[in-house]
Amino acid sequence: MANHEASGKQVVLVVGGAVAGSEAVAQFTQQGILTIVMEQNPRPYGKIEDGLPRWHVKLRRQEYDKIDSKLADPNVRFIPLTKLGRDITLEEILGWGLSAVCLATGAWRDRPLPIPGIDAYVDRGFYYQNPFVYWFNHYEDPGYDGPRCEAPDGAIVVGGGLASLDVVKILQLEAVGHALKAKGLPGEMLELEHKGIKRSLDALGITMADLGVKGCTLYYRRRVEDMPLQEPPDNPTPEQMAKTGMVRRKLLQNFLEKYLFTFHERHAPVAPIVEDDGLAGLKFAETEVKDGRAVLKPGSEKEVRAPLVISSIGSIPEPLQGIEMKGELYRIKDENSGEVEGLPGVFALGNAVTGKGNIQISFKHGRLVGLHVCEYLRGRPALSPTKVAAIEAKIKSLQEKVGYSGNYKEWIAKARHFDGLSAQPERVEGVAPTV
Numbered sequence: 552m553a554n555h556e557a558s559g560k561q562v563v564l565v566v567g568g569a570v571a572g573s574e575a576v577a578q579f580t581q582q583g584i585l586t587i588v589m590e591q592n593p594r595p596y597g598k599i600e601d602g603l604p605r606w607h608v609k610l611r612r613q614e615y616d617k618i619d620s621k622l623a624d625p626n627v628r629f630i631p632l633t634k635l636g637r638d639i640t641l642e643e644i645l646g647w648g649l650s651a652v653c654l655a656t657g658a659w660r661d662r663p664l665p666i667p668g669i670d671a672y673v674d675r676g677f678y679y680q681n682p683f684v685y686w687f688n689h690y691e692d693p694g695y696d697g698p699r700c701e702a703p704d705g706a707i708v709v710g711g712g713l714a715s716l717d718v719v720k721i722l723q724l725e726a727v728g729h730a731l732k733a734k735g736l737p738g739e740m741l742e743l744e745h746k747g748i749k750r751s752l753d754a755l756g757i758t759m760a761d762l763g764v765k766g767c768t769l770y771y772r773r774r775v776e777d778m779p780l781q782e783p784p785d786n787p788t789p790e791q792m793a794k795t796g797m798v799r800r801k802l803l804q805n806f807l808e809k810y811l812f813t814f815h816e817r818h819a820p821v822a823p824i825v826e827d828d829g830l831a832g833l834k835f836a837e838t839e840v841k842d843g844r845a846v847l848k849p850g851s852e853k854e855v856r857a858p859l860v861i862s863s864i865g866s867i868p869e870p871l872q873g874i875e876m877k878g879e880l881y882r883i884k885d886e887n888s889g890e891v892e893g894l895p896g897v898f899a900l901g902n903a904v905t906g907k908g909n910i911q912i913s914f915k916h917g918r919l920v921g922l923h924v925c926e927y928l929r930g931r932p933a934l935s936p937t938k939v940a941a942i943e944a945k946i947k948s949l950q951e952k953v954g955y956s957g958n959y960k961e962w963i964a965k966a967r968h969f970d971g972l973s974a975q976p977e978r979v980e981g982v983a984p985t986v
């Protein structure tokens with residue numbers, strides 16, 4: 552096999568070491584391919600660490616361990632704290648003459664909220680989901696110096712997918728948790744999340760009104776039945792669609808009963824309300840759903856004031872110089888191969904391709920594209936030992952720049968030492984939903 556030729560090796564670069572990237576890495580290392588993993592953060596856990604809310608204690612730990620076991624392979628060269636597009640360009644990387652490059656960079660850009668001028672109010676009464684969840688996941692870390700967010704009672708969330716329900720949950724848990732603690736009552740986040748706010752308050756014989764908590768409100772532009780909380784089967788019949796709609800309604804109902812927030816369907820934000828140079832709320836218009844599209848009802852506008860607005864309408868890949876986009880996503884030939892159009896030997900995988908998904912989808916796509924890349928490499932000559940040595944020298948120089956000694960386990964042990972996870976109790980997780 553070409554990969555084991557005594558004369559040289561295949562060398563693949565994977566950018567992003569999380570669920571999709573690490574699974575592709577596993578496919579390469581099993582074939583004896585020298586695999587470089589370039590990761591922008593100190594730790595390679597991606598959305599598992601910074602997206603999936605931190606109450607998923609057991610799931611997070613399991614996924615961390617899976618990623619670690621794949622990246623600790625002796626055929627992996629890990630380069631942390633190095634961002635493609637900021638610390639090194641794609642053009643430079645392509646100049647290394649690698650056998651293949653895999654982009655497993657995820658979807659880290661919040662889809663812009665379609666209200667002209669709204670982005671001027673980011674951090675002034677307005678947040679996007681990704682930095683908000685990042686803050687929630689990390690603000691208790693010792694020495695945390697990332698974005699600082701507020702989670703005031705009475706906020707508005709614009710969204711409708713599972714991630715927006717997580718944002719709602721964070722707001723509710725923060726508001727109720729603080730109010731309980733202020734009264735000297737138990738308000739531990741993991742406990743509140745697990746039991747639900749309703750059951751926790753009932754057990755204390757207290758209500759949201761007693762606590763002076765109003766709760767947040769979620770606005771969705773279409774009908775409850777359209778919320779992407781549950782996927783229909785492929786090519787669904789009208790009956791199957793109706794059944795999916797009923798499941799979605801039930802899921803939302805359970806959620807409302809458990810976490811006590813307010814929900815409005817068929818409302819689309821149309822304009823900001825600005826006061827003192829900050830966002831003081833949104834104007835919403837009612838909508839009618841016609842052929843699956845939300846159409847604004849003329850004359851239905853109303854003002855909704857709130858101390859905070861959070862947009863949670865989806866995450867998309869960050870543009871990378873040198874990669875063509877097709878709409879919000881990287882332009883690829885097809886999802887099965889992940890081949891990036893116009894760049895032979897460059898592949899994209901995981902959330903970077905789907906722009907959404909869940910752990911399982913990213914894992915499967917990482918494996919699919921990883922296997923496709925192995926197949927692609929079988930037909931190609933290995934790199935000469937001189938070439939491999941030159942690449943190893945470049946890797947070493949990048950590792951030295953960020954103070955990485957070359958020992959993955961040692962590095963992660965230090966990085967995980969600061970992880971609040973170890974202090975949190977275990978509990979059984981539900982089934983991981985689609986986001």
Ligand SMILES: Cc1cc2nc3c(=O)[nH]c(=O)nc-3n(C[C@H](O)[C@H](O)[C@H](O)COP(=O)(O)OP(=O)(O)OC[C@H]3O[C@@H](n4cnc5c(N)ncnc54)[C@H](O)[C@@H]3O)c2cc1C
Pocket residue numbers: 566567568569570571572589590591592594595596597598599602603604633634635636655656657658659684713714717718900901902903907908909910911913983984985986
């Ligand atoms: C609020 C929220 C809740 C969720 N809840 C669930 C759930 O309950 N169950 C579930 O299954 N899924 C859930 N998900 C989705 C799930 O976490 C993701 O779909 C999955 O983890 C994505 O994996 P990935 O490897 O494709 O991408 P990512 O995890 O995003 O990995 C991309 C990696 O690339 C790195 N990177 C990005 N750009 C660069 C660059 N330029 N240079 C170097 N490195 C770079 C990143 O740091 C990251 O490590 C949730 C997501 C969110 C946002």
